[in-house]
Amino acid sequence: MRYLIIGAGAVGGAIGGRLAQAGHDVVLVARGKQYEALRDHGLRLVTPDGPHIHRLPVVAGPEELGELSPDDVLVLAVKTQDSVAALEAWAGRPVAGGGTAAERLPLVCAQNGVESERLALRLFRRVYGMCVWLPATFVEPGVVSAAGTPLTGILHIGRYPGGTDETAHRISGDLEKSFFEAPVVSDVMRWKYAKLLGNLANAIEAVSGVIAGEEGLALHGRARAEGEAVLGAAGIAFASKEEEKESRGDKIRFEPFDGSERSGGSSWQSLSRGTGTIESDYLNGEMGLLGRLHGVPTPVNDALQSVADRFARERRPAGSMTIADLVAEADTAKR
Incomplete structure (x- = not known):
């Protein structure tokens, strides 16, 4: 092959x-x-x-x-x-x-x-x-x-x-x-939907840096809770956190072998490279789409998608918005 x-x-x-x-x-x-x-x-x-x-x-x-x-x-x-x-x-x-x-x-x-x-x-x-x-x-x-x-x-x-x-x-x-x-x-899509829930954090990481503190973790928790509610309303199955953990175990670890700190994921890399595009429309935006189809509000994911898209469109530097400002954007998003 x-x-x-x-x-x-x-x-x-x-x-x-x-x-x-x-x-x-x-x-x-x-x-x-x-x-x-x-x-x-x-x-x-x-x-x-x-x-x-x-x-x-x-x-x-x-x-x-x-x-x-x-x-x-x-x-x-x-x-x-x-x-x-x-x-x-x-x-x-x-x-x-x-x-x-x-x-x-x-x-x-x-x-x-x-x-x-x-x-x-x-x-x-x-x-x-x-x-x-x-x-x-x-x-x-x-x-x-x-x-x-x-x-x-x-x-x-x-x-x-x-x-x-x-x-x-x-x-x-x-x-x-x-x-x-x-x-x-x-059932590969069940695994991909589970990963999608984790990838809802990509926009947070892209605009505010690698998630390390309680504010960032809490914001991702809110985005994920919306996502789980949306998938439940849509009748879409996803692998549980326990299944994911069992599947990965300690088979794969990130070990910085050159002394560097961990860099951001795919969305962070898109902003860092100034590509002008970002995949948030297909991550947070997927939850917004399903939410509108099934009558489930998704204000946090809508806000994260909007901010990430703005960063990409304006070619703003990755990680340049404080997590506090990003949380404020999510808090004021239209319900």
Whole structure:
């Protein structure tokens, strides 16, 4: 199987680099300065077991690959706000022996949130969800840090909207030879909704820094309580905290191996890089959407989404709003 990593940033770079390290065939797909750095210098993946340089094929888009192989696996690792463009770019690519990527190839959504699988299923016939527990950071173009140990990450995988198949087990087998644990589950979205509840903190971290004090924890608790109420009203199941804890155990820990403090997650990184976009519309915004559909108020998540979007739009520095000011915004949000 050849893995085409669509979005070779923090998550995509870590997955692609570890797969390549284990001897699997990997192609990285990137844009702009990341594409140039990967093309010219390779991927530098910094991990607790040392830095690894992977000089892998890198393309800016599907047109550079020509005809795809029936054994290709598409791994979608872009932010959800970039999913539609990526899906449309790859769906119509021809596959050797006939048909298109959308008709024949498996597509794995290795992303936060729960919307990309639904977007993908409009075009692709074989869609897989992946719940990503993977502490990784885009350090600079061409450089990704993955600080998880003893495993690099835990990646639950299953068919979307449900079930398992031989392909899911083959992908899992490759990942489990590549510093990951990859449980194959028939209810992958239940795991992804559970992670979504945790990711409601991403906006807090992005605008006010890594959550450490009681105010930040309390604010996330309020956002999560809204989320649980919304999922309950919508009849959407999610894995419990106890299940998540049992699944992870002490298999993956963050250990700063270079003396640095922990940096922020994916939303914090988006603000730090000044991309102009952030995935809060598909995290806190998912709860707002479901809340409006099912008559459940979500003022805290609405406020967090609004502030995070404003930070991205105005390219304001990550962590530059005090937690007290962010709490005040949530407290004054319209009920």
